[in-house]
Amino acid sequence: MSLSRTARSDRDLAAAFAAQRPQLRGIAYRMLGSYWDADDAVQEAWLRLQRAKTEEIDNLEAWLTVVISRVSVDLLRTRGSRHEDIKAELPDDEPVPSTSGPETSALRADDVGAAMLIVLDTLGPLERLAFVLHDVFGLSFDDIAPIVERTPAAARQLASRARRRIRSVDVPAERTRQREAVSAFLKASRTGDFGALLQLLDPEVELHADADVIATATPHADDGAPLLQAHVRGADAVARVFAGRAEQTQVALIDGFPGATYAPDGTPQAVYAVHLHDDRITRIDVIGNATHLADLAIVLE
Numbered sequence: 001m002s003l004s005r006t007a008r009s010d011r012d013l014a015a016a017f018a019a020q021r022p023q024l025r026g027i028a029y030r031m032l033g034s035y036w037d038a039d040d041a042v043q044e045a046w047l048r049l050q051r052a053k054t055e056e057i058d059n060l061e062a063w064l065t066v067v068i069s070r071v072s073v074d075l076l077r078t079r080g081s082r083h084e085d086i087k088a089e090l091p092d093d094e095p096v097p098s099t100s101g102p103e104t105s106a107l108r109a110d111d112v113g114a115a116m117l118i119v120l121d122t123l124g125p126l127e128r129l130a131f132v133l134h135d136v137f138g139l140s141f142d143d144i145a146p147i148v149e150r151t152p153a154a155a156r157q158l159a160s161r162a163r164r165r166i167r168s169v170d171v172p173a174e175r176t177r178q179r180e181a182v183s184a185f186l187k188a189s190r191t192g193d194f195g196a197l198l199q200l201l202d203p204e205v206e207l208h209a210d211a212d213v214i215a216t217a218t219p220h221a222d223d224g225a226p227l228l229q230a231h232v233r234g235a236d237a238v239a240r241v242f243a244g245r246a247e248q249t250q251v252a253l254i255d256g257f258p259g260a261t262y263a264p265d266g267t268p269q270a271v272y273a274v275h276l277h278d279d280r281i282t283r284i285d286v287i288g289n290a291t292h293l294a295d296l297a298i299v300l301e
Helices: 010-032 035-051 058-076 100-122 125-136 140-149 153-165 170-189 194-200 211-222 235-242 290-295
Strands: 201-210 231-232 247-252 256-264 270-277 280-287 298-300
Touching: 010 035, 010 058, 010 125, 010 235, 010 290, 035 058, 035 201, 035 280, 058 125, 058 140, 100 125, 100 153, 100 170, 125 140, 125 153, 140 153, 140 256, 170 194, 170 235, 170 247, 170 270, 194 201, 194 235, 201 211, 201 235, 231 235
Parallel strands: 201 280
Antiparallel strands: 201 231, 247 256, 247 298, 256 270, 270 280
16 A cells, blocks of 8 residues: 555544555564564554654655564664674675565565575574575565665675575475474373473463453363463473463464464464474464464464
8 A cells, every 4th residue: 555745634543554564564573574564664654654754755665674673673783683794705705585486475474484484583683684584575675775774785685695595405304304393292181191291392481462362262171271371481381371271282383483373273372382492382473363363374284
C-alpha cells in the first residue's frame, strides 16, 4: 500500500502500516532471531511513524524499511552483538544471486532463512542487514547503501561476507537435528520424563510466552496444557512447565524450521519456536496471538 504526500488520517496510517507489518516483522526477526525482539522493533517503528511528518514521506514502504533496519541494528548493538569491522577489505568474488524466479524465492523463504538463524551470532549487525535486505527481500545494493550508511560496493561486500557463512550451513542436516530434538522434547514432555527433559534443555534455557497463549492454556492446566508463564528461565523451571503435558502438541515447520504447534482441529492455535545450540534447547518462544500466527508460515507434519 502506498500513500501520496498528503496528510494521512489515523485510520489510513494504521491500515498502511498493517499492510507492511509482515515484511517489517520478517526483517526484524531475521536480524534479531527472536519473535519478541522483532515485535519490539515493529512497535518502535510504529511509534516513530506516528511521530513523523507523514506528509513528507514519499514512499512509506521504503521509509519503514529504513526505520525497522536501523531499529534492529540499534537493538543488536545495545545487547552487545559481535563487533563488526566494517573497514575490512574482503574480496567480493561471489556472483550476486538473482532475486527473481520460483526456485530462488523458495530458497530465500526456506533454506536461506533457516541457515541465517543458525549462524546469526557469527554475523555483525550490518552484515546481517545487508544480507537480509538483498538476498531475502530483494533490495538492490543502491537502495541498501544509504540504510547501512555505506557505498553500494561496501554494502555488497557486507552481504557477501554473510553469504559465505550462510552457504556453509548444511540446512537439511540441521533440520533433521532440530526435528529430532523437538520430537524428543515432546516425547519426554508427554511421558513426564523429567530427567530426559533436563538432558535436552540448556541449563540457562529461556521460555517466553505471549499473553494470548497464556490465557488460552491456563484454564486447561488440569487437562494437560503446559503451565505457561510470560518468562521462565532455567532447565529445571522450564521442564516443570512441560513435564507430563503438551499431549496434543505436534512437530511442525515454523518459517521453514522444525518447531511445534498446538492445532487440535488442524488450525494452529499456538506455535512453539525452538532454538538449539550444541544440541540443547536454549530458547522456546510460545506464540498464541492470532495476528502474529498469521504472519508465520506453519506446516503441520
